[in-house]
Each structure stands twice: as structure tokens, then as C-alpha cells.
């Protein structure tokens with residue numbers, strides 16, 4: 699664990715920004731570094747997960763059930779996460795962050811993104827569809843519904859740590875189709 703204090707770029711506080719970083723070895727994957735910036739003055743926070751090794755592109759998929767909801771998921775900044783059965787996809791964008799979580803944590807992130815989308819949505823149809831997806835996510839957590847979590851990373855810095863997860867290299871076309879953007883919900 700490393701700690702460095704520096705000036706905050708947001709509030710310009712002197713030595714108020716603490717940078718913490720730690721490296722961790724993940725089985726079958728390699729070494730990653732998690733770093734967090736936190737300003738004691740204004741509360742500015744940013745965290746990131748960086749893979750310290752060169753990797754090939756990768757596509758992981760896992761059928762979610764209530765017994766594997768604790769499966770570890772490492773999502774790098776460059777990864778696209780999707781649940782095709784629910785028409786959900788989060789693509790990497792300029793503000794996207796890498797993180798280490800588990801399947802449940804990923805579902806929770808989808809839920810809060812959808813809740814935000816409902817707040818902004820003007821069309822009733824979109825709202826209704828988003829509410830339906832929230833219900834399905836709930837069912838997934840209870841094991842009453844099945845769906846697949848897919849992680850696609852052209853730089854191979856992401857992983858679903860479960861022997862039951864399928865993985866393979868991405869094709870050239872798949873890599874071309876991965877782009878940057880934000881949460882999208884299919885109609």
C-alpha cells in the first residue's frame with residue numbers, strides 16, 4: 699500500500715489530496731493496481747484499476763444464477779459490460795472507471811444507472827421499459843430469471859473469475875464494433 703499527498707486539482711487545497719494505491723494478484727489473471735484519489739477538503743474522489751501486464755483481447759461470459767452472484771469481476775477502463783437478455787450495455791467512455799467488484803455489484807451499478815435514466819426519461823415507453831428491466835434484475839438476484847453477463851475488453855484487462863465463465867479472444871470485427879459511449883437500453 700502506497701500513500702502520497704498532493705494538492706487538489708478541484709479545490710486547490712494544499713496537500714489535501716491523498717492518493718492510495720495497492721497492487722493485488724488475481725488468480726489466473728495477473729497483477730492489478732487499484733488507485734484511489736480522495737480530497738479531505740472537498741471530497742473529490744476518483745478510483746481506477748489498472749492491469750500491470752500486457753494481454754490479448756478477451757470476451758468473458760457467465761450465466762448469472764443466484765449461486766454465482768459473488769463471482770469476482772474485474773472491469774478495466776476499456777471494457778464493455780453487457781447483459782444481452784435485458785438489452786443492457788455499458789460502453790467505456792471518457793469518464794469510465796475500472797473497478798473490482800462481483801456480479802451482484804455489477805447488477806447494482808446497472809440498477810442505479812437505470813434509476814438515473816428513469817429520472818431523465820421523458821417518454822413513458824422508455825420509463826416503463828426501464829422499470830421492467832429493474833424488475834428483471836431483481837429476479838436475477840433471486841434466481842428467478844436467467845441472463846448472461848458479458849465482459850468484452852480489447853486490451854484483455856478484464857476478467858470474470860469463475861471456472862464456469864466462458865472466455866475467448868475477440869474477433870477483429872467484434873473489436874471494431876466496440877465503441878465508446880454510455881449506458882444504452884434497447885427498446
Ligand SMILES: [Zn+2]
Pocket residue numbers: 706707708709710711714737738739740741742
Ligand atoms: Zn479538493
